[in-house]
Amino acid sequence: MNNCIIVTGGAGFIGSNFVNSWLKLGLGKVVNLDKLTYAGNLANLVDVEHHPEYVFVHGDIADQDLLAELLTEHQPNAVVNFAAESHVDRSIHGPEDFIQTNVVGTFHLLQAVRAYWSNLTTEHKQSFRFLHVSTDEVYGSLGKADAAFTETQPYAPNSPYSASKAASDHLVRAYHHTYGLPTLTTNCSNNYGPYHFPEKLIPLVIHNALAGKPLPIYGNGQQIRDWLYVEDHCAAIRTVLAAGRVGEVYNVGGWNEKPNIEVVKTLCRILDAKSPRNDGKPYADQIAFVEDRPGHDQRYAIDATKIANELGWKPKETFESGIEKTVNWYLENQDWVNNVSSGEYLNWVQTHYSERGEELA
Ligand code: NAD
Ligand code: DAU
Numbered sequence: 001m002n003n004c005i006i007v008t009g010g011a012g013f014i015g016s017n018f019v020n021s022w023l024k025l026g027l028g029k030v031v032n033l034d035k036l037t038y039a040g041n042l043a044n045l046v047d048v049e050h051h052p053e054y055v056f057v058h059g060d061i062a063d064q065d066l067l068a069e070l071l072t073e074h075q076p077n078a079v080v081n082f083a084a085e086s087h088v089d090r091s092i093h094g095p096e097d098f099i100q101t102n103v104v105g106t107f108h109l110l111q112a113v114r115a116y117w118s119n120l121t122t123e124h125k126q127s128f129r130f131l132h133v134s135t136d137e138v139y140g141s142l143g144k145a146d147a148a149f150t151e152t153q154p155y156a157p158n159s160p161y162s163a164s165k166a167a168s169d170h171l172v173r174a175y176h177h178t179y180g181l182p183t184l185t186t187n188c189s190n191n192y193g194p195y196h197f198p199e200k201l202i203p204l205v206i207h208n209a210l211a212g213k214p215l216p217i218y219g220n221g222q223q224i225r226d227w228l229y230v231e232d233h234c235a236a237i238r239t240v241l242a243a244g245r246v247g248e249v250y251n252v253g254g255w256n257e258k259p260n261i262e263v264v265k266t267l268c269r270i271l272d273a274k275s276p277r278n279d280g281k282p283y284a285d286q287i288a289f290v291e292d293r294p295g296h297d298q299r300y301a302i303d304a305t306k307i308a309n310e311l312g313w314k315p316k317e318t319f320e321s322g323i324e325k326t327v328n329w330y331l332e333n334q335d336w337v338n339n340v341s342s343g344e345y346l347n348w349v350q351t352h353y354s355e356r357g358e359e360l361a
Contacts, residue, residue, distance in 0.1 A: 003028035006076045008061050008109065009083030010034055013196045014133070016044035018082065018234045019054070027238070029053040031074050033067075035060045035101075038344045039086065043336055044195045061105040067112035078129045078241055079113050081106065084168075087199055088137070088161045089352055092294055095160035102164035103171075106132070110175045117181060131184045131241050132172040136226070136253065137162035138187060141297035148226075148301035151187075151249045158295050169249075182246040186237060189253040189302045192322065193230030194329040198341050199348060201225075201260065202323075205267050206330045207337055209283045210275065214358050215268070219292030221261030224299040228254035229322030232315040239313040250311070253302025256319040261287075263323075270327045290356035 005022070009015040010032035019030050034040045036058055048054045055074075059066045061083045071079075083105065085091065085098045113130050120128060139149040140156030155170075157163040169185055176183040196203040205215050236252040244250060258266075268283035277283060307313045317325070330337060353359065 004031065004074050004076045005029070005078040005080060006031045006033060006070060006074065007080045007082060008033045009040070009081070011036060011040035011042055011044060011056075012082060012086070013039070013044075014191055014230055014233060015082035016041075016195050017193065017230045018080070018237060019045060020048055021231060021234050022238070023048045023051050023054055029055070029074070031055045031057060031070060031076065033057045033059050033061065033070065034083065037085070038348075039197050041195070041197075041340055043339055061101065061109045064108045064112045067109060068115065071112060071116035075124075077124070077127055078131060079109070080131045080133065080237065080241065081109060082133045083109075084165065085161070088159050089199070089293060090348070091159055091161035091164070093352065095164075098160050098164040102161075103167045106168035106171055110171055110181070114175060114179055114181055126182075129182050129184055129241055129244075129246070130172070130175075131186065131237065132169065133237065134169050134185055134187045135162065135165050136187050136189045136251070136300045136302050137297065138166040138169055139300075142299040142301055144299065146299075148253075148303035149187075149251060150303045151251055151306055158297055176247045184240050184244045184246065185249045186240055187249060187251050187302075188233050188236070189226035189228050189300055191228055191230045191233050193326050194333070195336070196230070196326075198337060199345070202263065202267065202326065203330065203337075205264050206271070206327060207341060209268065209271050209286060210334075213286065214288035215264055215283070215286045216288055216290045216353055216356065216358050217261060217264060218290060218296060218356075221264070221289065222259050223296060224257050224259050224301070225263075226253050226301045227256045227258060227263070227319055227322070228252065228315060229317035229325070232317055232322075235316070236307060236313050239311050240307070243311050245310075250307045251302045251304055252307060252313075253304045254315045254317075254319070255304065257299070257301050258319065266323060267327065270324060274327060275331055288358055290353065290358050
């Protein structure tokens with residue numbers, strides 16, 4: 001059997017971590033199809049760009065002809081779909097790209113994969129998998145006392161981003177139920193770690209702190225997210241791909257619920273120790289409470305019992321170990337941060353944060 005996978009969106013945050021670790025582990029050939037939007041960055045893949053088992057293809061998951069060519073040429077044994085528009089705030093400013101990639105794009109990808117899969121040999125048909133990488137945000141928002149999301153939690157997406165991801169999850173489910181496509185879906189909580197684009201909370205705070213800029217906290221900062229170190233997410237995806245039951249959904253999370261303000265204060269404390277301000281004052285002095293995100297979900301929490309009991313996956317990092325590794329990575333990779341936080345990025349922070357009463361550009 002051909003030991004090859006196609007990864008979509010492999011130049012983004014999680015996708016590039018996944019491609020890097022897949023190749024480092026020697027798990028076989030990876031074809032990375034990425035549109036290289038503002039969030040896709042080939043600098044995330046410099047360590048593997050000359051790897052004999054790595055192929056990069058610049059393209060769109062909505063391009064069915066290209067997909068058909070790639071599937072025919074490489075005969076993959078799996079397709080892992082990371083490609084998406086992923087930032088909630090951008091989906092509020094401009095939802096259209098989210099519908100186009102997350103809904104229409106996933107539909108075209110499923111169509112192309114179904115056509116390919118239908119013509120495989122019986123043996124290859126049985127081993128093939130389509131793994132769709134999704135999010136806990138499709139389940140909506142929890143109250144403080146609510147139990148964490150299990151896989152049977154009804155969908156209740158609240159942002160254009162989460163609604164578009166919910167739609168893509170439903171399409172994946174339907175392609176399994178109707179056509180028998182061997183799908184797997186993972187719904188994961190908030191990731192953090194290397195190559196995280198500095199529009200998201202953790203890398204934005206590290207970047208702004210070091211640049212002497214305000215650290216913007218939406219609303220009162222009491223919203224809760226459940227944080228998972230990105231390499232743990234990649235390991236979970238590999239586990240589900242290898243052993244997950246076809247047609248099933250697996251929630252992935254780190255059992256690390258933290259209010260945003262606590263995350264930001266932790267980052268400030270680590271930076272105070274590792275890279276103190278020139279004036280000796282604490283980074284926490286830069287915290288600025290700004291206007292809240294419209295429709296802001298209050299709390300996410302993942303119950304990751306199913307993947308632990310069925311497949312034996314558990315996160316390796318605690319929040320404390322993962323966040324320290326993350327800060328170290330950003331301190332050691334300032335060139336990467338400077339490279340990605342120019343051009344379009346500056347336009348985004350200018351538009352988005354000036355509306356909230358902060359000038360961050
Ligand atoms: P990201 O925004 O960092 O990367 C997305 C990648 O997809 C980029 O490389 C981009 O160029 C590419 N892309 C976008 N549109 C495309 C298209 N039409 N065709 C091909 N490539 C395209 O996203 P991320 O944070 O790495 O998230 C990856 C996936 O994981 C997404 O599906 C997201 O919904 C999901 N997810 C993310 C998190 C998180 O905390 N970041 C948590 C759970 C699930
Ligand atoms: O839960 C999984 C999701 O996590 C993924 O599906 C998304 O792709 C990913 O972007 C992430 O979504 P969030 O909206 O939770 O992540 P973000 O880093 O944008 O925000 C985390 C929390 O911090 C959220 O409550 C909003 C808040 N926040 C964010 C920014 C950018 C701030 O308070 N200030 C900020 O400047």
